Amino acid sequence: MRIKEHPILTFPEKKKIWFTFNGQKVFGFSGDTIAAALHALGVMTLSHSLEMKRPRGFYCAIGNCASCNMIVDGIPNVRTCVVSLKEGMVVKTQTNKGDLNDI
Amino acid sequence: MLNKTGVPSLSLIKTKFPEQNKLFKAKAITECYEEIPCNPCSTSCPFEAITIGEDINKLPVVDFDKCTGCGICVYSCPGLAIFTVALKKEKAIFKIPYELLPYPKVDETWKAVNRDGLVIGEAIIKKVILKPKQDRTLLVEVEVDKNLLYDFITIKE
Amino acid sequence: MIFKDLVIIGGGPAGLSAAKIAAEAGVSCLIIERDPFLGGQLIKQTHMFFGSEKQYAKTRGLDIAKILIDDCLKHQDLIEIMTSTTVVGLYKDKVITTLHDDTYNKIKAKSIIVSTGASERFFAFENNDLPGVYGAGAVQTLMNVYGVKPADKVIMVGSGNIGLIVSYQLHQAGVKVLKVIEAASNIGGYKVHASKIRRIGIPIETRKTIKRAIGKDKVEQVEIVSLDDDWNIVDNSSEIIDVDAVCISVGLIPQRNLLSMIDIKTKFIKELGGIVPIINEDHQTSDKDVYVCGDVSGVEEASSAIVEGYYTGLIAARNLGKEHQDFKTLNIDYKNQLLNLRSGPFGKKTLKGLEIMKEDANVK
Ligand SMILES: Cc1cc2nc3c(=O)[nH]c(=O)nc-3n(C[C@H](O)[C@H](O)[C@H](O)COP(=O)(O)OP(=O)(O)OC[C@H]3O[C@@H](n4cnc5c(N)ncnc54)[C@H](O)[C@@H]3O)c2cc1C
Ligand code: SF4
Ligand code: SF4
Numbered sequence A: 001m002r003i004k005e006h007p008i009l010t011f012p013e014k015k016k017i018w019f020t021f022n023g024q025k026v027f028g029f030s031g032d033t034i035a036a037a038l039h040a041l042g043v044m045t046l047s048h049s050l051e052m053k054r055p056r057g058f059y060c061a062i063g064n065c066a067s068c069n070m071i072v073d074g075i076p077n078v079r080t081c082v083v084s085l086k087e088g089m090v091v092k093t094q095t096n097k098g099d100l101n102d103i
Numbered sequence B: 001m002l003n004k005t006g007v008p009s010l011s012l013i014k015t016k017f018p019e020q021n022k023l024f025k026a027k028a029i030t031e032c033y034e035e036i037p038c039n040p041c042s043t044s045c046p047f048e049a050i051t052i053g054e055d056i057n058k059l060p061v062v063d064f065d066k067c068t069g070c071g072i073c074v075y076s077c078p079g080l081a082i083f084t085v086a087l088k089k090e091k092a093i094f095k096i097p098y099e100l101l102p103y104p105k106v107d108e109t110w111k112a113v114n115r116d117g118l119v120i121g122e123a124i125i126k127k128v129i130l131k132p133k134q135d136r137t138l139l140v141e142v143e144v145d146k147n148l149l150y151d152f153i154t155i156k157e
Numbered sequence C: 001m002i003f004k005d006l007v008i009i010g011g012g013p014a015g016l017s018a019a020k021i022a023a024e025a026g027v028s029c030l031i032i033e034r035d036p037f038l039g040g041q042l043i044k045q046t047h048m049f050f051g052s053e054k055q056y057a058k059t060r061g062l063d064i065a066k067i068l069i070d071d072c073l074k075h076q077d078l079i080e081i082m083t084s085t086t087v088v089g090l091y092k093d094k095v096i097t098t099l100h101d102d103t104y105n106k107i108k109a110k111s112i113i114v115s116t117g118a119s120e121r122f123f124a125f126e127n128n129d130l131p132g133v134y135g136a137g138a139v140q141t142l143m144n145v146y147g148v149k150p151a152d153k154v155i156m157v158g159s160g161n162i163g164l165i166v167s168y169q170l171h172q173a174g175v176k177v178l179k180v181i182e183a184a185s186n187i188g189g190y191k192v193h194a195s196k197i198r199r200i201g202i203p204i205e206t207r208k209t210i211k212r213a214i215g216k217d218k219v220e221q222v223e224i225v226s227l228d229d230d231w232n233i234v235d236n237s238s239e240i241i242d243v244d245a246v247c248i249s250v251g252l253i254p255q256r257n258l259l260s261m262i263d264i265k266t267k268f269i270k271e272l273g274g275i276v277p278i279i280n281e282d283h284q285t286s287d288k289d290v291y292v293c294g295d296v297s298g299v300e301e302a303s304s305a306i307v308e309g310y311y312t313g314l315i316a317a318r319n320l321g322k323e324h325q326d327f328k329t330l331n332i333d334y335k336n337q338l339l340n341l342r343s344g345p346f347g348k349k350t351l352k353g354l355e356i357m358k359e360d361a362n363v364k
């Protein structure tokens, strides 16, 4: 869900870029963070909690809380709310502490 | 009331209005009831009709004899707490700030809304002004029934 | 290792203002900012600000950010800017470790200004970890920075200025705000903001709180309850509402984790938002070469963060041997501006907090 019209802000057309989310090819826009692009696609679950495997979305959007950690290009624990989207990124939901052997 | 719901009582509202016989010309009504550090209404008025003073926490006081009803303070107030009103025969003409989409258009009939957000009648759009210096806050002139003088606050499509 | 006279950590209104004045005085400085852009909280504020002309009142927050950034760009010879760079370590010998992409760097400074702002408070209730429970600031970032609609139907928890303003901004973005609930008996923020959202049809209900969020993979409903004057839940007051997001705005906490790495003396001062570094009148911490300004030294407003930034930049420059040519006038002017901003009912809280702080600063 992108905002198209706004009384105060303008959102000029931006370059469309592709990336993959859990293996599926999807699109975001340049200037998006990974979490913003996913949210615009309706993806709200970004990770799962360690013990109970409960779904987690983002909470602070400014890199403070870690609830948006995902595996990006093979690297776990990436704070997707502050990392800019790049073409061809491989983004995966993280379901554990981020063990490197796991990927 | 104001502290719990954001809606001022009628008696409080009336303290901000001049005598009705002064309203043959538009006058600014500052619905600012609480001391906050803020003074653009006072510094933006070209006729020095609004006074706050050195301590910017003080409440604005309008000199209705100096106020020309020009509406500059209406779009300068960060709290969107000012409007102007004039009485013309059986009608009250308001100039209100507006920052929502869609924008109203001249001659359309919108709903007149009170401070509780409830529809209380009709509002005919008379003028819609948006100059660059207004910085994206619309100034909308609307005509409503005179008996809505103390109730009308904004419009809804 | 890079060497710098003055390093400013955090490029929000406080940090930018400090850099401007320090550069005017002739000090070369470095601003380090975690976000891809400067401006801190201001870049997502679409509303006009309060204050007086000196603090850019009636200008929209995002435009104030542009003014402050331009002021810094005018001193390109003296102000260096690193964005997308997080300070991850701070050491007693004034060495700073930064992280940019995957690269760590070390910078040694003579003086440091910490202006890292504040972060949003969490709030305990059942299922508060479900996707769809957001900090109000996060929602603002999503819609006003990235143009993404956060949800269709939301409930706002907390009626401080942030809760009220974000409700208004959600409405502007086409999101339905069902209501704002507040646990206290009165609205916390400015009444002009409250009236502004009430008239566009958003009810504000005091003495209510959220008991739990309901949903499987994301928030689908919330249960809210009424509270009595002793903050106990009123029997049979439960109400279930369909929502697709809950916005939490129950206050901010000064972000001082960097300061704890160098054992800066702190104190819990409720009036300033929690644990804050103890500072003297010159905004020096217990390490005299480390200064703080803005929300990290007590949660307030952008207007006061700007003036505190100017003031701290002025003092830090002088202590580095570069006295601003207008030092005396500016020194008095900034102090007066701060006093003026804080002299109303809302500012009293800050003044009280600063009084409590003084007791400790003097003991030192
Ligand atoms: C919804 C909302 C509405 C508001 N409305 C108003 C208003 O109407 N009027 C008003 O005066 N004020 C308002 N404020 C308050 C105002 O925005 C803040 O008080 C002000 O931004 C504080 O400035 P600061 O520079 O101290 O902190 P911030 O603006 O938070 O800036 C701190 C900066 O430091 C950076 N940072 C943090 N940690 C690190 C690190 N380790 N390394 C590198 N960088 C780091 C952050 O990314 C950030 O950019 C509002 C705030 C909000 C959230
Ligand atoms: S309407 Fe015009 S003259 Fe009257 S107080 Fe406002 S700015 Fe001044
Ligand atoms: S500008 Fe508006 S909010 Fe500020 S003091 Fe004047 S009337 Fe009150």
Ligand code: FES
Residues within 6 Å of the ligand: A057, A058, A059, A060, A061, A062, A063, A064, A065, A066, A067, A068, A069, A079, A080, A081, A082
């Ligand atoms: S949402 Fe908090 S760190 Fe990303």
